[in-house]
Amino acid sequence: MIDQVGGVPRQGIKILVPVGALGAGIKAAYVNDGLQSGIHAIAMDAGSTDSGPYYLGTGRPKYSRDAIKRDLRIAMLAQATAQVPLLIGSCGTSGCDAAVDDTVAIALEIAAEDGLTPKIAVLHSEQSYDSLYAKLNTAQISELAPSDSLTPEILQSCAHIVAMMGPEPYIEAVRAGADIVLGGRTTDSAVLAAVPLMYGAGAGPAWHAGKTAECGGQCTTNPTEGGVMVTVFGEHFEIEPLSKDNSCTPRTVYAHLLYENSDPLRLVEPGAIIDVSAATYEAISDRSVRVFGSQFIPQPYTMKLEGAGGSSFQTIMLVGIADPHVLADIDGFITRLHAAMVDLISRTMGDAVGDFDISLRAYGWNAVSGTGPAATIPPPPEIGLLFVATAATQEIATRIAKTCNPYFFHFPHAMNVELPSYAFPFSPAEIERGRLYEFKLNHVVEVSHPMELVRTSWIDLRTDAKEAVNAQT
Amino acid sequence: MPKLSEVSQTVRSKNAGPFWITIDIFFGSHASWLRYSNCVALSKAAIGELFDVDPAQVKRFSLEPLHVLKFSYPRAVPQGGLNERDMHGGQQYARLLNLELGV
Numbered sequence: 091m092i093d094q095v096g097g098v099p100r101q102g103i104k105i106l107v108p109v110g111a112l113g114a115g116i117k118a119a120y121v122n123d124g125l126q127s128g129i130h131a132i133a134m135d136a137g138s139t140d141s142g143p144y145y146l147g148t149g150r151p152k153y154s155r156d157a158i159k160r161d162l163r164i165a166m167l168a169q170a171t172a173q174v175p176l177l178i179g180s181c182g183t184s185g186c187d188a189a190v191d192d193t194v195a196i197a198l199e200i201a202a203e204d205g206l207t208p209k210i211a212v213l214h215s216e217q218s219y220d221s222l223y224a225k226l227n228t229a230q231i232s233e234l235a236p237s238d239s240l241t242p243e244i245l246q247s248c249a250h251i252v253a254m255m256g257p258e259p260y261i262e263a264v265r266a267g268a269d270i271v272l273g274g275r276t277t278d279s280a281v282l283a284a285v286p287l288m289y290g291a292g293a294g295p296a297w298h299a300g301k302t303a304e305c306g307g308q309c310t311t312n313p314t315e316g317g318v319m320v321t322v323f324g325e326h327f328e329i330e331p332l333s334k335d336n337s338c339t340p341r342t343v344y345a346h347l348l349y350e351n352s353d354p355l356r357l358v359e360p361g362a363i364i365d366v367s368a369a370t371y372e373a374i375s376d377r378s379v380r381v382f383g384s385q386f387i388p389q390p391y392t393m394k395l396e397g398a399g400g401s402s403f404q405t406i407m408l409v410g411i412a413d414p415h416v417l418a419d420i421d422g423f424i425t426r427l428h429a430a431m432v433d434l435i436s437r438t439m440g441d442a443v444g445d446f447d448i449s450l451r452a453y454g455w456n457a458v459s460g461t462g463p464a465a466t467i468p469p470p471p472e473i474g475l476l477f478v479a480t481a482a483t484q485e486i487a488t489r490i491a492k493t494c495n496p497y498f499f500h501f502p503h504a505m506n507v508e509l510p511s512y513a514f515p516f517s518p519a520e521i522e523r524g525r526l527y528e529f530k531l532n533h534v535v536e537v538s539h540p541m542e543l544v545r546t547s548w549i550d551l552r553t554d555a556k557e558a559v560n561a562q563t
Numbered sequence: 564m565p566k567l568s569e570v571s572q573t574v575r576s577k578n579a580g581p582f583w584i585t586i587d588i589f590f591g592s593h594a595s596w597l598r599y600s601n602c603v604a605l606s607k608a609a610i611g612e613l614f615d616v617d618p619a620q621v622k623r624f625s626l627e628p629l630h631v632l633k634f635s636y637p638r639a640v641p642q643g644g645l646n647e648r649d650m651h652g653g654q655q656y657a658r659l660l661n662l663e664l665g666v
Contacts, residue, residue, distance in 0.1 A: 529642060
């Protein structure tokens with residue numbers, strides 16, 4: 091019999107968070123130590139938009155397949171040992187269908203190699219143009235600041251669109267007997283909050299715990315030292331690192347709310363705002379922290395949409411310049427060079443070039459800020475000048491680069507001097523960068539219930555294994 | 564007048580999703596937070612001007628227990644666009660370091 095207080099076991103609901111992102115490098119020893127403390131689930135996320143629009147635009151993962159497989163094997167073996175659910179959200183970085191399916195394929199490989207027979211639930215939340223067009227027509231999609239309202243053209247421009255799931259699809263899958271849940275795009279906090287919520291832990295503490303542990307060790311004094319354990323109760327949660335040599339302090343736990351978060355006191359989640367403005371952080375020991383006062387404020391259920399697509403291509407070149415005459419007037423030199431290149435392309439390639447963009451960025455001078463350093467700043471000893479051509483096709487972008495190459499190589503600082511040759515690091519000088527992807531959506535969609543835009547499918551290796559045994563006997 | 568880099572412990576910037584950048588200023592002591600966090604150079608208007616953003620869209624949070632001042636502002640173009648210069652927003656804090664803080 092479970093010893094409970096108000097529906098929640100007295101010892102709390104323990105969630106082991108092995109790492110901030112699947113593929114980033116789970117430390118197996120810490121996970122195995124963590125399994126000894128009576129956990130209820132292993133949960134982590136595998137994705138983010140943080141590395142840019144390419145991953146959602148293409149459906150490819152940020153981490154290598156080997157790195158994902160390594161971490162997933164550790165997690166699956168831990169699941170099989172502890173016999174508790176393993177939940178992974180935002181599979182394959184973007185969490186689009188192809189990215190989820192890639193992760194499922196890796197999981198099946200591991201199962202076959204290691205003789206594991208889990209029952210796997212797969213949650214897809216990629217959205218079609220048609221389903222969202224219908225939502226747009228019924229005024230169920232609204233924009234978030236600073237974006238404008240959605241149009242069918244914007245929807246059309248996306249290669250992939252995902253709706254960020256809440257915890258409900260995970261809870262439903264675990265209740266239906268899943269050993270492993272591999273989810274598409276999900277809010278980081280939701281994956282970690284799902285099992286505590288399922289057991290009836292306090293919603294405010296469950297969500298706040300999820301937010302705190304979403305990046306694994308990021309909320310500890312030594313973020314490189316592995317994951318964390320959260321324990322959620324009715325009115326509070328506790329958190330500690332998996333490594334005995336690492337610590338959570340009230341300060342590191344509170345400060346994690348700042349990280350990559352535009353509002354640290356109100357966390358917007360599917361169907362709720364978590365108000366942590368009155369939360370209190372107290373040390374339980376020199377390495378664990380207790381948090382009270384996280385408030386769950388129900389809201390109409392919406393899911394955030396993410397979409398990315400690309401319609402143009404880029405070709406780049408890099409050249410080094412150490413000529414003191416050029417460096418004495420970098421901004422003037424770049425302005426003249428850029429004008430000469432745009433003129434050259436317009437004259438020689440004609441209308442066939444279509445819309446194009448040439449960008450020159452001086453690394454070592456102002457490539458990051460894009461604005462001129464103060465006039466009092468002396469010239470640097472050298473710069474790296476990056477050339478970026480953007481055009482409708484890769485072929486045109488490369489033709490622009492090849493046409494500009496002699497100017498990029500030899501453009502003089504004054505008209506009456508011998509032509510210089512700048513320092514190319516590569517041959518050929520031009521590098522085809524592929525398609526330019528862009529984030530297109532910053533909107534939320536209203537749903538009638540949390541499963542409306544989610545599709546659950548099952549791969550039951552338990553049954554398959556039993557049937558195989560039966561067939562043999 | 565002291566510069567922000569002289570009266571703070573850490574200043575950092577990062578994406579907060581593809582459409583926002585957030586800046587965290589850790590003053591390192593309650594005294595420093597108390598003395599400098601409310602100065603004009605760290606107002607919404609000043610930060611808006613520095614990053615070329617409408618000050619009405621700048622969010623500002625002053626967190627006494629952490630001795631932190633935090634700003635969030637929308638990107639002019641979403642992350643990864645045509646002329647992206649800082650994919651993760653991780654270097655945008657640099658232009659704050661020499662801010663002169665009059666009190």
